[in-house]
Amino acid sequence: MDRRLSLSGSKVARRILFSFVLAALIPIGILGVLSFQQVKQQLQEQTAKALQRGCKDYAYGLVSRLLFAESSLRLAALKIHKSNKNDKPVALAGEQWLQGQFTGLAVLQADGQPATLSQDNAAIPVLTAEELAQIVAGKTLLKPVNGQRLEDSRLWMAINLVENSPKAGILMAELKPELLWNSETIDPNNLLWVMAADSVQMLFALEQDFDPSPELRAQVAQANSGRFSWQKDEEAYLGAYWKLPVATLFFGPDLIIVQSQPESLAFRAIRQFSAIYPPVILLAVLIVVYLSSRLIVKYLTPLERLILGTHRVAEGDLECRVTIDSDDEFEELADSFNEMTRRLRSQFNILATMAEIDRNILSALNAEDIIDTALNRLPSILFCDLISIAVINPDIGIANDIRVRRRGQNSEILSEPVILNQQDVADLRDLQNGAIEIGNDDEQMSEYLHVLGVSGAWRYLVVPVHVNGTLASIICLGYQAPKQIPPESRNAAISFGDRIAVALSNAAWEEKLYQHAHYDSLTGLPNRLVLHDRLGQELARARRDDAQLAVFFMDLDRFKNVNDSLGHSAGDELLRQVAGIFLNCVRATDLVVRLGGDEFVIVIGELHTQHNPAAFVSAVAEKILTALKQPVTVAGLPMTVTTSVGIALFPDDADNVQDLLKNADAAMYHAKSEGRANFRFYSPELNAAALENIKLEQELRGAIGRNELLVFYQPKVDWDGHIVGAEALIRWRHTELGMISPAKFIPLAEQTSLIVEISDWVLEQTCLWVNACHAQGLGPLRISVNLSAVDFKHPELVEKIAAVLNRTGVDPKFIELELTESVAIGDIKACIERMHHLKELGLTLSMDDFGTGFSSLSYLKELPLDVLKIDQSFVRQLETDGSSAAIVRAILALADGLGMETIAEGVETAVQLELLKQHHCGLFQGYLFSRPVPKDEFLSLLQADALKRGTAQPAAS
Numbered sequence: 001m002d003r004r005l006s007l008s009g010s011k012v013a014r015r016i017l018f019s020f021v022l023a024a025l026i027p028i029g030i031l032g033v034l035s036f037q038q039v040k041q042q043l044q045e046q047t048a049k050a051l052q053r054g055c056k057d058y059a060y061g062l063v064s065r066l067l068f069a070e071s072s073l074r075l076a077a078l079k080i081h082k083s084n085k086n087d088k089p090v091a092l093a094g095e096q097w098l099q100g101q102f103t104g105l106a107v108l109q110a111d112g113q114p115a116t117l118s119q120d121n122a123a124i125p126v127l128t129a130e131e132l133a134q135i136v137a138g139k140t141l142l143k144p145v146n147g148q149r150l151e152d153s154r155l156w157m158a159i160n161l162v163e164n165s166p167k168a169g170i171l172m173a174e175l176k177p178e179l180l181w182n183s184e185t186i187d188p189n190n191l192l193w194v195m196a197a198d199s200v201q202m203l204f205a206l207e208q209d210f211d212p213s214p215e216l217r218a219q220v221a222q223a224n225s226g227r228f229s230w231q232k233d234e235e236a237y238l239g240a241y242w243k244l245p246v247a248t249l250f251f252g253p254d255l256i257i258v259q260s261q262p263e264s265l266a267f268r269a270i271r272q273f274s275a276i277y278p279p280v281i282l283l284a285v286l287i288v289v290y291l292s293s294r295l296i297v298k299y300l301t302p303l304e305r306l307i308l309g310t311h312r313v314a315e316g317d318l319e320c321r322v323t324i325d326s327d328d329e330f331e332e333l334a335d336s337f338n339e340m341t342r343r344l345r346s347q348f349n350i351l352a353t354m355a356e357i358d359r360n361i362l363s364a365l366n367a368e369d370i371i372d373t374a375l376n377r378l379p380s381i382l383f384c385d386l387i388s389i390a391v392i393n394p395d396i397g398i399a400n401d402i403r404v405r406r407r408g409q410n411s412e413i414l415s416e417p418v419i420l421n422q423q424d425v426a427d428l429r430d431l432q433n434g435a436i437e438i439g440n441d442d443e444q445m446s447e448y449l450h451v452l453g454v455s456g457a458w459r460y461l462v463v464p465v466h467v468n469g470t471l472a473s474i475i476c477l478g479y480q481a482p483k484q485i486p487p488e489s490r491n492a493a494i495s496f497g498d499r500i501a502v503a504l505s506n507a508a509w510e511e512k513l514y515q516h517a518h519y520d521s522l523t524g525l526p527n528r529l530v531l532h533d534r535l536g537q538e539l540a541r542a543r544r545d546d547a548q549l550a551v552f553f554m555d556l557d558r559f560k561n562v563n564d565s566l567g568h569s570a571g572d573e574l575l576r577q578v579a580g581i582f583l584n585c586v587r588a589t590d591l592v593v594r595l596g597g598d599e600f601v602i603v604i605g606e607l608h609t610q611h612n613p614a615a616f617v618s619a620v621a622e623k624i625l626t627a628l629k630q631p632v633t634v635a636g637l638p639m640t641v642t643t644s645v646g647i648a649l650f651p652d653d654a655d656n657v658q659d660l661l662k663n664a665d666a667a668m669y670h671a672k673s674e675g676r677a678n679f680r681f682y683s684p685e686l687n688a689a690a691l692e693n694i695k696l697e698q699e700l701r702g703a704i705g706r707n708e709l710l711v712f713y714q715p716k717v718d719w720d721g722h723i724v725g726a727e728a729l730i731r732w733r734h735t736e737l738g739m740i741s742p743a744k745f746i747p748l749a750e751q752t753s754l755i756v757e758i759s760d761w762v763l764e765q766t767c768l769w770v771n772a773c774h775a776q777g778l779g780p781l782r783i784s785v786n787l788s789a790v791d792f793k794h795p796e797l798v799e800k801i802a803a804v805l806n807r808t809g810v811d812p813k814f815i816e817l818e819l820t821e822s823v824a825i826g827d828i829k830a831c832i833e834r835m836h837h838l839k840e841l842g843l844t845l846s847m848d849d850f851g852t853g854f855s856s857l858s859y860l861k862e863l864p865l866d867v868l869k870i871d872q873s874f875v876r877q878l879e880t881d882g883s884s885a886a887i888v889r890a891i892l893a894l895a896d897g898l899g900m901e902t903i904a905e906g907v908e909t910a911v912q913l914e915l916l917k918q919h920h921c922g923l924f925q926g927y928l929f930s931r932p933v934p935k936d937e938f939l940s941l942l943q944a945d946a947l948k949r950g951t952a953q954p955a956a957s
């Protein structure tokens, strides 16, 4: 990757450049300003000093000129005095040396009257008395005389004409201005002026007509020397002054010498500085820009390359490398970056492989496929020279099924298992989520590593694989020296170990799922899926072998009662025991299947014609029925169960799986309808019966709505044959099929829970009918209604019945509920509680079909029953079967002992009646008295009976 940085395109570069320029400009600027001020200050100082020095120099010149003038004046006085002595006229006017210094001379009398020598009297200043006195006292007078204009100002000097002789007069001279104010040494650009210190009157100014303001004059008169700044004609000036102490030499005012110079002149040097400074700054900036650009390009180009590299990595280009040869930290950074991408690439490869393995785990059929994938893919991504995976049996410390793949070779499975050192096994067992690193010289795992068949110096990484907390496998990676084990390989190997664990666990789970899908978890028998599969195979074999095959379809009789009464766990236990019985009754090659619920199928194959298949399967069926007669213990109770067996034969009854099962089912239905606990072979007619049942069930669903149901009443009579009550019995008059027996449709209704709706309807009709009878003065009558076990278990039974009683307004004492024994077994407490609730409604409870069910007599006394109804099967055999008579006697004695009423049903003969009476049965019901009849007919029976009793009421209109 070779790319140079463009300054305009890089924000960072622009920022750094800007910072550099700023960093350079700020100190240069500050330095410039400071220097400027410093120079200005110094120039100011220098100028002021120069001006001051100029003032002094000028003053010294002035003093020397005044002293020279004084000495000239004294010489002139001497000459005048000599000539006065000689009475010779003075001829000083022609004296050149005097004319050069003085404009005019005058001699004053001692009284001050002029005696002019060369001066107009009018111009001679008048001397004050003090001045005269000072002159007389020997002092030289210096007297400024101001004119109208500055150029008219003059300076006079006066002395005694003769020293120590005041009477001789005073010599006065006007000092020649050109000589006195000689300003040749003064810079012509400067201003110079001289003022009298006492009056601040201007005596001389170098510039004609210059008149400083009174303020300025006052300012410079305040001190002996000083500096100042001022403004003239809008131009700034620097100035200095010095006071010449004239009074120490002469009698007269001190003189103030002032010099001033325009600032522009003083700061001439600064102007040059100002002119040079900007180009210097510009040059500095250019240098800074140039140098910093070079620096930026030098340092940011590698940075840009690194950024580009990270972008490419972010886009998924893990092959990209950044090249920087700067021999500095950038080169180090590039090396780190390249190492990072290398590791990322490696990690990515590892992850991709792991993902592939994960996919395999999810989709592979077994752990072997996953192990194969690992053996093929892992060496390249873990950079190992050998990989081995083995299954471990930690209990006996053996590694078997060892698979090895060495670099450049195909994987192989080692035939011999390896016995591992116990300590090694313990170490591996204890190591959860880790790996052991083993060198050539280590003793660890030496037995296992030995069989991997490598020579030379190696390092190994052994990763234990735990499945459900148990050591199940090991993964071993081998690295040939001098190669070291890369750290990422260690993590990847551990991670792969986890996946192997999942795969192995999945395999176990798959096995479980298979079991679950194909075997019944309750009994362990194969299920419907296996049945279809195996039956298909058996059929194929039977066809091939020209053999026959039998399918038994079995359903336990009244199993529902067991479930409902003893609970589901008892039902489950019964099913398990029954499954065992079935298995014992068939050959190992036969198939016993539980379809679900209490339905079982047995497939008996290899029936060859010469062995009389029908006889053989009949014998097997008998064997099953007989075996079931042996009581089994369920929920601590001895119990027998029966089954109804339907048998279909291949090829006679059907030649495919579905039809064989369907026909065996139909045959089973037939066996059930014929009294249960038997077996029936399929015949085409049975099939029709089964179909008829299905149709019947559909018809029944709409029967109430179509008003096809009726209630018939069968009278119950006392010893005198008088009707004391009746049993309500349902009838179904189908519009097409005619009258259908309840024995046919009630079991169907019970199987589909339609019975609940039917029972509600019967109860309501009965209540209304009782009311109607009583309204006609017939009765009192107690009419019983049948309640199936399904009805009794209905959670809202009591509420529903209470609602019917309420709705119809019937007196509950005229209604009796006939329960079957099945409701009274199982959760006896709940049953008793519910019966009490019914009793609390005022109803009478009777136990129907007593003696035919499962109930334990010991519970009977707990039940709040009013009536025991002896089943008609005992009554029917009363005359012929001694044991039936004994049962009837026992039931009647029991009822008597418990204070219950008794009624015998199915009384058809007078003999039966007589026998029942002999045993003190209370009431009777049966064809001997009347069949169940429609309500109108029953009304007639009642009326006839009333007539017999002599209690007949007039018929209701």
Ligand SMILES: Nc1nc2c(ncn2[C@@H]2O[C@H](COP(=O)(O)O[C@H]3[C@@H](O)[C@H](n4cnc5c(=O)[nH]c(N)nc54)O[C@@H]3COP(=O)(O)O)[C@@H](O)[C@H]2O)c(=O)[nH]1
Pocket: 714, 727, 728, 729, 730, 731, 741, 742, 743, 746, 759, 762, 786, 787, 788, 848, 849, 872, 905, 906, 907, 908, 925, 926, 927, 928, 932
């Ligand atoms: N849950 C409900 N079950 C009902 C209802 N109506 C009837 N049933 C039950 O249907 C079974 C068949 O009933 P049915 O054909 O009405 O037979 C009853 C009587 O007709 C019959 N019986 C009465 N006397 C004699 C006789 O002298 N000989 C003889 N061969 N049969 C006789 O017995 C049946 C009454 O039995 P039971 O109920 O046990 O007292 C039957 O199991 C009915 O219970 C209904 O509304 N709900």
